[in-house]
Amino acid sequence: MKIYITQIIGLIFMLFCLNATAQDYTQTIKGKIVDSESQYPLIGVTVAVFQDSTIVKTTVSDIDGNYRFENITIGRYSLLFQMIGYDKQSISNVVLASGRQLVYNIKLVENSTELEAVEVVAYQKDEVVNEMAMVSSRTFNAGETEKYAGSRQDPARMASNYAGVQGTDDSRNDIVIRGNSPLGLLWRLEDVDIPSPNHFSVAGSTGSPISVLNNKTIATSDFMTGAFSADYGNALSGVFDLKLRAGNNEKREFTGQFGIFGTEMLAEGPLSKKSGSSYLVSYRYSTLQLFEAINFQLGTTAVPKYQDAAFKFNFPTKKSGVFSIWGIGGSSKIAIEPSLFTKPTNELYGQKNRDQYFGTSMGVIGFSHAYPINKSTFTKFTVAQSASKVSSLHEKIIRDSAAASLDTFIFIDKYRFQENLMLEYKTSVHFYLNKKLNPRNTLKIGIQGEHLTIDHQDSIVVDTSINLWYHRLDYRGGFFLIQPYAVWKNKLTENLTMVAGLHGSIYTVNANSKALEPRLAFKYKMKNNQSLNFGTGLHSQRQVSYIYAHQVGDVVADRYNRHNKDLGLTRSWHAVTGYDNLLTDNLRIKAEAYYQYLFQIPITTYSSSYAIINQGSGFDRFFPDSLENTGTGRNIGVEFTLEKFFSNNYFFMFTGSVFDSKYQGKDGIVRDTDFNGRFATNLLMGYEKKIGKKGKNSVNAGLKITWAGGRRFGDVDREASAVIEQVVWDDATRNSQQYENYFRIDTKTGFKFNGKKVGHEIAFDILNILNRQNILSIVYDPDITLANPNADPLIRQPQLGFLPVFYYKFDF
Numbered sequence: 077m078k079i080y081i082t083q084i085i086g087l088i089f090m091l092f093c094l095n096a097t098a099q100d101y102t103q104t105i106k107g108k109i110v111d112s113e114s115q116y117p118l119i120g121v122t123v124a125v126f127q128d129s130t131i132v133k134t135t136v137s138d139i140d141g142n143y144r145f146e147n148i149t150i151g152r153y154s155l156l157f158q159m160i161g162y163d164k165q166s167i168s169n170v171v172l173a174s175g176r177q178l179v180y181n182i183k184l185v186e187n188s189t190e191l192e193a194v195e196v197v198a199y200q201k202d203e204v205v206n207e208m209a210m211v212s213s214r215t216f217n218a219g220e221t222e223k224y225a226g227s228r229q230d231p232a233r234m235a236s237n238y239a240g241v242q243g244t245d246d247s248r249n250d251i252v253i254r255g256n257s258p259l260g261l262l263w264r265l266e267d268v269d270i271p272s273p274n275h276f277s278v279a280g281s282t283g284s285p286i287s288v289l290n291n292k293t294i295a296t297s298d299f300m301t302g303a304f305s306a307d308y309g310n311a312l313s314g315v316f317d318l319k320l321r322a323g324n325n326e327k328r329e330f331t332g333q334f335g336i337f338g339t340e341m342l343a344e345g346p347l348s349k350k351s352g353s354s355y356l357v358s359y360r361y362s363t364l365q366l367f368e369a370i371n372f373q374l375g376t377t378a379v380p381k382y383q384d385a386a387f388k389f390n391f392p393t394k395k396s397g398v399f400s401i402w403g404i405g406g407s408s409k410i411a412i413e414p415s416l417f418t419k420p421t422n423e424l425y426g427q428k429n430r431d432q433y434f435g436t437s438m439g440v441i442g443f444s445h446a447y448p449i450n451k452s453t454f455t456k457f458t459v460a461q462s463a464s465k466v467s468s469l470h471e472k473i474i475r476d477s478a479a480a481s482l483d484t485f486i487f488i489d490k491y492r493f494q495e496n497l498m499l500e501y502k503t504s505v506h507f508y509l510n511k512k513l514n515p516r517n518t519l520k521i522g523i524q525g526e527h528l529t530i531d532h533q534d535s536i537v538v539d540t541s542i543n544l545w546y547h548r549l550d551y552r553g554g555f556f557l558i559q560p561y562a563v564w565k566n567k568l569t570e571n572l573t574m575v576a577g578l579h580g581s582i583y584t585v586n587a588n589s590k591a592l593e594p595r596l597a598f599k600y601k602m603k604n605n606q607s608l609n610f611g612t613g614l615h616s617q618r619q620v621s622y623i624y625a626h627q628v629g630d631v632v633a634d635r636y637n638r639h640n641k642d643l644g645l646t647r648s649w650h651a652v653t654g655y656d657n658l659l660t661d662n663l664r665i666k667a668e669a670y671y672q673y674l675f676q677i678p679i680t681t682y683s684s685s686y687a688i689i690n691q692g693s694g695f696d697r698f699f700p701d702s703l704e705n706t707g708t709g710r711n712i713g714v715e716f717t718l719e720k721f722f723s724n725n726y727f728f729m730f731t732g733s734v735f736d737s738k739y740q741g742k743d744g745i746v747r748d749t750d751f752n753g754r755f756a757t758n759l760l761m762g763y764e765k766k767i768g769k770k771g772k773n774s775v776n777a778g779l780k781i782t783w784a785g786g787r788r789f790g791d792v793d794r795e796a797s798a799v800i801e802q803v804v805w806d807d808a809t810r811n812s813q814q815y816e817n818y819f820r821i822d823t824k825t826g827f828k829f830n831g832k833k834v835g836h837e838i839a840f841d842i843l844n845i846l847n848r849q850n851i852l853s854i855v856y857d858p859d860i861t862l863a864n865p866n867a868d869p870l871i872r873q874p875q876l877g878f879l880p881v882f883y884y885k886f887d888f
Contacts, residue, residue: 101174101772101830105145106326109137109157112183112207113512113565115446115454117141118159121184126154128723129661150174150772150830152722152764157182161515168662169722171219173828174772175835175887176329179321181295183207186515187570206298206317208305208520208563208575210597211611211652212668214238215298221291223727224760225778226822226843228337228881230287231294231316232274237780239668239715239731240301242756244784244818246844246876247852249274250283250693252751253301253313254670255711255737258282259692260313260617266320266402267456268504269310269526271438271464275382275408278695279466279498279532280620288384288406288438290358292331292342295321302670303611303650306577306595307508307522309559312617312648312674320402322390323356325349335883338382339363353391360384377417382408397447405439415473415487429801429858431471431490438464442504452512460504470494475859485859496534496549500621503527516567524559532625544631548699551625551638557618558582563595571601581645583618588644588705591616605658612652616645619678619688626699640678644705646688649673662723669714674739677707683743685810690739690750694853709739709749728761748811753785753818762824778824786815789854792870801858803870815851820844834888840880847878 109121121137125145132153137143155167162184172178185207206213220234221227227234232251236243242252250258261282263270274284298317300308308315323344331342340360347353361383384406391399412432442460449455472493476486508522534549563577575597583589595613602608624643629636654668678688681702689709691698713735720728737752764776788811796804826839852875860867 101150101832102147103150103172103174103177105148105153105155105170105172105178105180107143107180107182109141109143109182109184110448111451111512112185113454113510113518114448114450114452115183115510116448116451118162118184121157121159121162124156124158126156127151148172151766155180157184159184161187163187169219169727173835173887174830174833176331177324177327179324186512206305206307207518208307208565208577209298209300210305210573210575210599211609211654212240212302212304212670213298213300215296217296218291218294221294222839223762223778225762225780225824225841226782226820228841229291229883231289231291231297231318232283232287235299235316237729237731237758237760238299238301239666239717240670240713240733240735240756242751242753242784243758243782244753244756244787244850245693245852246820246850248283248285248693249287250281251314251316252693254672254713254733255735255749255751255753256313256672257689257692257749257751258313259620259689260311262308262311262315264308264315264317265404265440266318266400266442266444266460267458267506267508268440268442268460268462269524270440270460270462271500271502273404273406273438275384275406276380276410276434276436277438277466278697279464279496279622280697281692283693284436286337286380286382286408288404289318290340290342290360290384290386290404292340293320293356293358293386293388293404295319302672303595303597303613303652304615305575305597306561306563306579306593306613307520309524309561309579309581309593309615310557310617312615312646320386320388320404321356322388322400323354325352325354325390325392329887331885331887333883333885334363336363336881337883347389347391351392353389355390356386356388358386378410378412380408380410382406397445400444400446401442402444403439403441405437405441407435407437409433409435415471415490418485427802427855429473430493431473433469435467436465438462454510456506456508458504458506462502462504464498464500466496466498468494468496491537491540493537493540494535497531498534498549498622499531501529518565520563520565522561524557524561526557527554528557528621529554530621530625532622534622538631546631547634547636548627549622549625550627550636553625556582556584558584573599573601577613581616581618583645585618585624586642586644588642589618591645591647607656608654609656610651610653612650614647614649616647618645619643622697623678623688623700623703628701639702640700643678643703644676646674646678646705647676649675662721664717664719664721666717666719667715670712672711674709674711675707676705677709677739678703678705679707679741680704681742685741685743685745685747685807687739687741687749690811693750707739707741709737711735711737722762722764725765726761726763728759730757730759732757748788750788750811752788752811753814756782756784758782768829773829774827776824776826776828778826780820780822780824782818782820782822784818786817786851787853789813789815792854794870797856797870802856803854818850819848820850821846821848834886837885838882839885840882843879843881844875844877849874849877851875 109118123143124134125132157165232249272282273288275286277284300315325346328345333340338360342358344356386404388402414428440462444458446456471490473490474488505525511519531552532549535545538544561579566574577595579593581591593614597611599609627636652670656666680686687707715733718730737749759781762778790809791806793804793806823842829836855873
């Protein structure tokens, strides 16, 4: 198999060499420019293409807001957009390759004072897509998921590089923001809230080992980490606001990729060149089965199987706006079967005393209509249907306890002892109207409506001799979540902008799930590209749906009670202040300080350390006792970012955060939360060098260094753990200890070769190049006691070790 891989790589490089001629290859840059608030096309915008601070070409947008550059030599460029009466905006470090046209659609923000003239000069600016976002927000695109070492082309793992986000779990892409639980994150796609877009995602969680999202289908999107504006709700920690890009409406293009994490294909092109309609379709299938023969593992001897797809059909019209049909979806399954082991293994996933069969699927399909009524008014209507399914079956293993050696397992039998099926269906509607009242004032009003239908079944065996099962979940029902909102943006002066808003939440699961949340933010622009910002507001989130359905009762009489059906919303107050300074065209510093007060946290009705904000990571679901909304918590911290955008062949970014995350349960003791690592730092660097004649090919290298505080843990209740053969934590010492600090170095090497019509790219990532054994958790391993009953079954489970990853991609 290794010989075959070597031959494949050799063939790829032969293809590169065949394309390595001295000819200049060119490509097209194009897009559309609209007003950020009204979405109305802007005529006469001056657009300039820069390379190394030198103007290459300029043009102006036409009557439909379209701009276009043809015959641009392939390479790396920056784009600058300027128009009298509007703020300048630039896009830096866009890569123009031979196999694909470059399409960038831009929204410009109207200025409240007129400019005398447009002077084309280099200018750097990084603005989020949502113009109402003033603090704790950042825009990103597909390129960022590829340029950072260790990101694995996953938007969630890419986000862990940003200040305030912890990425210290190699097994999952959970997004831990400012000490909050990953449960506090909101995933949004095309303006509707969606289920967790991940493979192997446990019910109620927001992360997993592998994302369903294909980075090649994502348009420029926003990531927010606190004090978000009033058009977002049902979130406590952060928002991933994703957009799917439209396909090329002039030329058919194709992308293929083969790598460790999947074989994928993407096709796009015009449906009608006359009307400008287009399609974009992608599909990915797991490649890991192909590497099973060479014993390539991602923390488990089991082979995960998954597939996913995405699409968008875009239909612009002359007078009726833009219609689009879009969707994403994926399915996955894995069989972790320790019963087949004849020797001990180091499994990162699953438990060694049981066979586990686990499957998930999710999907969302939607219809959107964006309509600029006139130059000052814009509306958008979106309706979507989503679904998610999680199923699992656990079978307890019986082995020969008289095995003579730890090196030998003797399988006797197994029996079914736990199974579940979690189904959720959601119909979502979102309508909003953006009205530019004048150059200083913009009003956005909207309403989101969701109807959630759940079918949750979960049972665990109590007595195998009489086949007696305890039904933890057995519920079918439906609820509405209604979220009206209004946002007002006011440019108080040319340099001071205010965004005020009000968000409402009504969740019909019970009478206690209602909230009215004011939000307020300011941004003050100072001289020399400096700015100060401040944001504050109330936020709330409903509980994971199966918490309301969880039941307790008399298993023999088969009588149960849904004891948490009246839980209210968890709430939080955010306050953030920040400073941003663009030191040069390519160097920026950013600092933020924040305080978050969490209240109405579900905790137990009796004295204990339990709080629901400690849940949400890992693969275990949680079935707490009776809860009440009386817990509190707080997160406080400071964050710093120093970022050099790509110029002179290199870029770097340093992010650091120091924080403290506490909570108080029913026992009245203030404790560290599970996610209080205290600090997190990332250093990312990248270098790119043009090679070959005319410099149309390139080689690049990248480095990522992560150093962060370890996860919290406490003492283990050994007696209780021995009964159920899994770790049970001592309640009194919860989170009194901390694992060693997390440290990991990842590297990235890539080659890009441009033929006349085909672009090639091959990349090699090495994760954890030093093979450091970071600790993930403490696990209970009953296999250790088979040969030696006095052995300690509690072991520290290491995370992923040295792991090489590669992909080969081509565009034409």
